Amino acid sequence: MPSLIDRMLGRTSKTGTGSKAKExxxxxxxxxxxxxxxxxxxxxxxxxLQVISKYVSVDSSNVxxxxxxxxxxxxxVAEIPFNKTVEGDDPDEDEPPKPPKSPLKxxxxxx
Amino acid sequence: MGVNGxxxxxxxxxxxxxxxxxxxxxxxxxxxxxxxxxxxxxxxVALARLDQRVVLIDADIGLRNLDIIMGLENRIVYxxxxxxxxxxxxxxxxxxxKQLPELYLIPAAQTRDKTAVSPADMVKIADQLRPxxxxxxxxCPAGIERGFRNAVAPADEVLIVTNPEVSAVRDADRIIGLLxxxxxxxxxxxxxxxxxEMIRKGEMLSPEDVTDILAIKLIxxxxxxxxxxSASNSGTPLAFLDGSRAGTAYRNIAxxxxxxxxxxxxxxxxxxxxxxxxxxxxxxxx
Ligand SMILES: Nc1ncnc2c1ncn2[C@@H]1O[C@H](COP(=O)(O)OP(=O)(O)O)[C@@H](O)[C@H]1O
Ligand SMILES: [Mg+2]
Numbered sequence: 325m326p327s328l329i330d331r332m333l334g335r336t337s338k339t340g341t342g343s344k345a346k347e348x349x350x351x352x353x354x355x356x357x358x359x360x361x362x363x364x365x366x367x368x369x370x371x372x373l374q375v376i377s378k379y380v381s382v383d384s385s386n387v388x389x390x391x392x393x394x395x396x397x398x399x400x401v402a403e404i405p406f407n408k409t410v411e412g413d414d415p416d417e418d419e420p421p422k423p424p425k426s427p428l429k430x431x432x433x434x435x
Numbered sequence: 436m437g438v439n440g441x442x443x444x445x446x447x448x449x450x451x452x453x454x455x456x457x458x459x460x461x462x463x464x465x466x467x468x469x470x471x472x473x474x475x476x477x478x479x480v481a482l483a484r485l486d487q488r489v490v491l492i493d494a495d496i497g498l499r500n501l502d503i504i505m506g507l508e509n510r511i512v513y514x515x516x517x518x519x520x521x522x523x524x525x526x527x528x529x530x531x532x533k534q535l536p537e538l539y540l541i542p543a544a545q546t547r548d549k550t551a552v553s554p555a556d557m558v559k560i561a562d563q564l565r566p567x568x569x570x571x572x573x574x575c576p577a578g579i580e581r582g583f584r585n586a587v588a589p590a591d592e593v594l595i596v597t598n599p600e601v602s603a604v605r606d607a608d609r610i611i612g613l614l615x616x617x618x619x620x621x622x623x624x625x626x627x628x629x630x631x632e633m634i635r636k637g638e639m640l641s642p643e644d645v646t647d648i649l650a651i652k653l654i655x656x657x658x659x660x661x662x663x664x665s666a667s668n669s670g671t672p673l674a675f676l677d678g679s680r681a682g683t684a685y686r687n688i689a690x691x692x693x694x695x696x697x698x699x700x701x702x703x704x705x706x707x708x709x710x711x712x713x714x715x716x717x718x719x720x721x
Contacts, residue, residue: 340637345601346644352601353608353648396615396650 354391357398365391372402381407456565460572460692461590465606467577469598470627473663473672474685475574476504480674481689483538487569490529490539492560494586495576496552499543506670507532507540516544516551518560525563534675550581554588561589570692579613587614592692593622594654599629599640608649623654625688630659655688656699657681
């Protein structure tokens, strides 16, 4: 959808080098602002996923972890969907995580 | 705040002279060659033509050129470093403009060591000048080194000049980050050398694109204008003359610095761009 100014200027496509410049700048500046080059960011994302996968089974094909600028404040925003687990399914076959014993849960089971 | 129209020639209400002392405005950019010196000279002239008492300070030690753009290069006796090192009184380094008796220039030293001036020196000089002026305009050197620190140290307001180009916008972002880290007031943006025809074709970043990316408020859009160069050639900044598009843009920036809510001007007459741009930015007090 063309932006307001695009429509005002009769600019209908987003194919000019102007919008390319904007896209590239947004990418460059996000890394400039947090002083983290793209490859370090990728490493961080992988590590975040690794940690989460220790506890739940992640639907890795639909993971979206990205940096965002809210005004001038950068933030990392992650959408990490879990795999639906059928009742009794083990979420991770290779290394089943040992869920910490929850006293509350134990208490619920007692009666 | 009364809006008095952005068109050239309209005068606002009698300008209020500052009773509380000058506002210190620093013009900076990060990248060189984007138009800082040209912008500082023209805003200085525009403010003086609006009856403001203005002193321009060239903080680009070792690479002075504000004097040439202002046509005052033959009248330099003392410079900023002479003041700092006590070889002359502040008054003696101030060159009075002939046509605009309320406009002064303190030139940079041409040959001396860049570290001859410190941020504390700049604060001291600005404080000495404050009671006698409405505006102290500082032309900042390129880069983020000592000269930049000097120029922003006394600033009440920082104006960031950039061009609608990737490298200039990236450097502007770096400067904005540095100012944020120092706890300075949020700077304002001047987008210089805008070519409306290229924006229309989608081949140039628009003012909206750049403010989106940098997330700071716009205080001026200056079109690419050949007469900027010819004016600089002759040492008579464009803001001396009425009628040019860039000259009007500088005058509007001056008015906005004085607190007027001037709508953003038309970049091109026949496109209807005026009303549209006004609608976009009109409510915003620069
Ligand atoms: N709006 C403009 N239209 C056309 N040329 C411009 C404009 N603004 C600046 N220039 C030209 O750009 C060059 C660099 O400007 P200058 O003010 O010296 O930049 P800086 O001080 O940032 O290094 C000069 O040749 C100047 O005449
Ligand atoms: Mg310069």
